[in-house]
Amino acid sequence: MASKENSYFSDFIKGLWKENPVLVQFLGMCPTLAVTNAVVNAIAMSAAVIFVLVASAIIISLIRKFIPAQVRIASFIVVIATFVTMADRYLAAFYPELSKALGPFIPLIVVNCIILGRMEAFASKNNVGRSILDALGMSFGFAIGLLLMSTFREILGNGTWLGYEVLGNWWDKWMVMILPPGAFLTLGTIVGVSKFLQTKFKKA
Amino acid sequence: MSVLIISIITLGALALLFAVILAIADIKLRVEVDPKIEEIDGILPQANCGGCGYPGCKNYATAIVNKGEDINKCAPGGQEITDLIAKIMGLEATATEKVVARVHCRGTEEAAKRKGVYEGVKTCRAVALVGSGDKLCDWGCLGYGDCEEECPFDAITMTDEGLPYVDEEKCTGCGICVDVCPKDILELHPIDENIMIFCRSQDPPKQSRAVCKNACIACNICVRKCPTGALEMGNNLVEVVEPEKFTEECYGGIDKCPTGAINFVHPEKIKRENKTVEIIIKKKE
Amino acid sequence: MEKQYASDFKISSSPHLRGKESVPKIMYWVVGILMLPVASSIYFFGMNAVRILLISVIVSLLTEYIFLVSRKKDISLLFDGSAIITGILLALTLPPGLKSSYVVIGAFVSIALGKQVFGGLGYNMFNPALVGRAFLQASFPVAMTTWIPPVIQKMVDAKTFATPLGGFKFSHILTPYKNLLIGNTGGSLGETSAILLIVGGIILLIKKYIDWKIPTGILLTVFVLEGGLYLINPEKYANPLFHILAGGLLLGAFFMATDMVTSPITPKGTWIYAVGIGVLVVLIRVFGGLPEGVMYSILIMNAFVPLLNRYTRPKILGEGGKK
Amino acid sequence: MNLLIIFISALLINNFVLSYFLGICPFLGVSNKLSSAVSMGMAVTFVMTITAVVTWPIYHLILVPYHLEFLEIVSFILVIAALVQFVEMFIRKTSESLYEALGIYLPLITTNCAILGFALIAVLKNYTYLETIVFGVAAGLGFTLALVIMAGIREELDFADVPESLKGPGITLLVAGILALSFMGFAGLIK
């Protein structure tokens, strides 16, 4: 076993690459595909997920000892749903357009496998500090995946990044990239490449 | 204020309703699963190798609990897992000795001729169906590497000489290669057993000599040189009947063997005064 | 290590004779017959056709080569003819005025996404050329539906031109049958000359390189359904013959849907596949937002092929007999 | 006619998996075997239909009259979670083999965003009770369709020489991409 600091660090770092929820564990695929047609959507989504994941992790790791095992999943969901509703209302109030673009995917954070998975696997078994680090690591990992996806899709599909033109006029926009098929193809390619890199690294 | 109250009432009512339904369902629809099964399944290595004879670890776990199957059948898990299962089952584990697969053939490409150019499916099991294989020796390794391919632990590699090499560190003794080999070249032996006959041929000496330089030709020298009774002459083939009796008195037989069919698996482990025994099978570079 | 052999006789499992067909032979026959629509495309669209065809074939081969090398496969697979077919077929489905860079993208996607990610020849689930075409269609919808007239039609306004199907769907203009047969109309490179496509298809049928059930099933289904609609309302719906001759139906029915790899292996499955394509073509052409739906119909039915194969096992000789 | 349009739209044009990206996790997870894909699809269709039956009254008869729309998420998820747990218990009791086939994915229906997504979208579209139910059945069948097609293809891909790093989710996503491309042909089928 590694020393304690080390393990704290690894709680955080593992979500970024080794156990990246999007690229390695294939969790939370729905928003990854749905909201990554523009970088701004991806950022908003990531922010919402970070908020919900961290907040829920805190609450659940605090009350973990009081929840009976039989109803723990239901309780987790209620906690998560509360935070999701908060995030949803907040976005709808202050960024109505963004909220509209994200459609039902902010509410759907409730059922995002990443969140429930972390609650079940980590927060309900560990103390607050570690749970926060774990939640941060995982949600940042999620954000990385989302940013990667949206970067590819927005640049190829629209020639822009976060709305700024990066490729210029000569670029013929690949409309398909911001359409549903583009999402699948991009993610498929990214997953393939990351798996390829991982096996390469393992060998090296 | 009223919104708050109504919210609480509504959610509370909904929660209560479902809690009641689920509670009833839980009683009415409960399926009993022995927690021991889940526990054992959790311990098993999940290699699903089938070495225990069951399709998958979970089925083995079920068999242990429900059918009283022996708990020492998980070869990949070894003693460690057996002990853990024993703890769950409240039994004392019977010690399992580690066994490994060993290759009973030294019919290298150079030593054992092939019949002719073979054309067709290049797997041992398919080749064996064409006139019992393309090696002149009916008992010898075909060298197409089915064992290498099927080994779930990457413990087997085919050498340049055309024979399998078993990495005894990686080998778990699951026995898949033994099942796969159409010529029964591989066999499980306790890892500490050192003396072995590197041949399977039960052909008359004349025939086996004609097809493989390294075949056992049943000359009986090694048996005669070994007074302890470790060896016995079988059907045109020496057999190691009691390996533990193969003591220093018998070593002379190895030197006298005209084909090298009898030898140590790990000659380097044997301390001998004047003779260094060459290492027979080299690992693929 | 040199192997030693006891005799010069070869040993193998039976049978010891083999027929004369081989994969490259079939492929190059198809390539040869594709020269018919290729010739018509060059005749009607001139240098544009040559440009698109060349780029498409070269990029297809190049992509194939890159994958073969990077996956350490047998390089001779490059010349089995299948990549050339994909290149030609893709080119034949493209509008004649398409930008070269789009052709490059299309050819790359065809081979890479349509074929090589599945493991190369024999393993692909979808017709590679159509995957490339669908990708282009989704990426550049405007460019992919901008048609230029054949060079021999001296039109003043040469900028845009409608395909027969588009003309009918959006403006209710019927192109004369003579033009449809010869190919003197707008459309993608290889789809205009009905007569050459039919001749090529018939040669393939005679050589048994394509399954007769597929073109028969597709064309009959389209004919019957369109005929029914025509009988109901001749004003609104076109003559079924027009639907068969116009657009990419013949090209699709003879050269695309019949792709061996992506069509079913069982007879019953093949019939369902063919009829399915026919139904979808009519559905999309008549009720959909697009004038043409052959490509989508084939791709969609390609997706069903594994299921069709699985559930249409033919009856074994003597199956169900009493023992 | 309106019901037919809703049905075809949810089944083909706006397929939940291929164009709404809902239910991707089970789509990737349970599509490797045709038999489990069919049962999973049926389970989802079943749960979706029941969800439609139950959530519409909750929303329109309880939440709206009391202006509690913001409780939408919490109450829906509660309903769905309870329902799924019930279905799970039921299947476990009635069919051991079906339970084995679906394995750990049954609990995943709870977190299957297709179900909650469906409930939310139905509310968003302001469907009537009957329309919601038709929408639910169609969405479930659409999900099943995509799942079954994918399972058929993936079983075939087991025999194919797919590049090592694309095996599993990679190739599945790429195939989904091609499927989505093909389903674009249905665009405009219903205006």
Added chain:
Amino acid sequence: MNKKTFPKGIHPPDKKELSKDFKTEFFPAPSTIVIPLHQHIGAPAEPLVNKKDRVLKGQKIGEAKGFISAPIHASVSGTVKSIEPHLTPSGKKIMSVIITNDGEDEIHPDIKPLKDDISSYSPEEVRTAVRDAGIVGLGGAAFPTSVKLSPPKEFPVDTVILNGAECEPYLTTDYRLMLEKTDELIIGAEILKETVGASKIYIGIEDNKEDLISLYAEKLKGRADFEVAPLKTKYPQGGEKMLVKAILGREVPTGGLPFHVGVLVQNVGTTYAVYETLKTGMPLIERGLTITGEGIKTPKNLSVRIGTMFKDIVEFSGGYAGNPGKLIMGGPMMGISQYTDNVPVIKATSGILVLPDEEIPHKKEYPCISCNSCVDHCPMNLVPTRIVKLAQNKLFEESKKWGLLDCIECGTCSYVCPANIPLVHWIRYGKNELMKLRKKSEK
């Protein structure tokens, strides 16, 4: 003429002209004879003689063990040199009696016909005589004939089909037999008919042997119980199931035998062997075979003692010509390739075929492109490509559902496959592995 056939199948070049017109020659027994004790489907025979014993021609030297088995007889007179495993054309070493021929051909004193009048045998006597004579199917499968002549009571046999299709390319031994022993065959067929209690006999002949068709049509003119059935020349017309389908339109059930639909199919060679045994009392010690192929100097049709070494016959036929690439026992479609000519003729040896290297396909193997050629030609209406794909991926039970075990291994699919996939070989592999799995699970 109304030519009958079965659906699908192929037309390989038949190459029968190489040996077709050579009259059957008697091949004198060589000095050493190797008689394997296991030449049939079923249990091996037990040796009855010892080293250095003197044996006489026709003497029983191996006793049948079990119901499905056949006794073995000495084909020459001489001394037993040794009893040891010897390589046989099956590729396996089998316990064999090796006899040094004394050249006297002294017939064993017990050899005499049971009855003087061949038509007076009762069915039971025929079965006993056939069993004692060690007669097995000479078409290649070597299934004990006495078993075939004893169909279970609940399946009455109404029709006998004399299999003269000889659909394997190159082989002409059945053709010569039918041409040279016409009357004997007709009598033999009648005896078979009486034995199984059938009422009708068909003689199936492929239409590349027009002379035979007219010959038999002439001979059998006016006979209601006999009919010549001209067949289209198509491979595998001579397969039992194909023949029954072609002539009678009946389908032998999957996993079943012709008697399940009331038919007995008997190869002409076997029929002649039955006739000979009943006529002379001599057991099966000799058979006709064709030695042919472009790799043989003078192709011949021969009548050969069982146990004669291939090399002696090759030598008798002028030796190898050109660059011999493959030595095959049987025809090119289903025959077994040999790596050496040091193997004896066994009861199932219908021919020795030597293909020169140029005739052997060395085609490159490609991945399956689902061209459906195999599906379009499989006479059993299977989907070989699917069966093989499943077997390759070890899904043997699934493969069985697609008909793995129904394959008759005729080789049609491998022949037509443009990708040159050894489909039949894979199917054999699949069958073998499936059997292994079954045995394992039974344990």
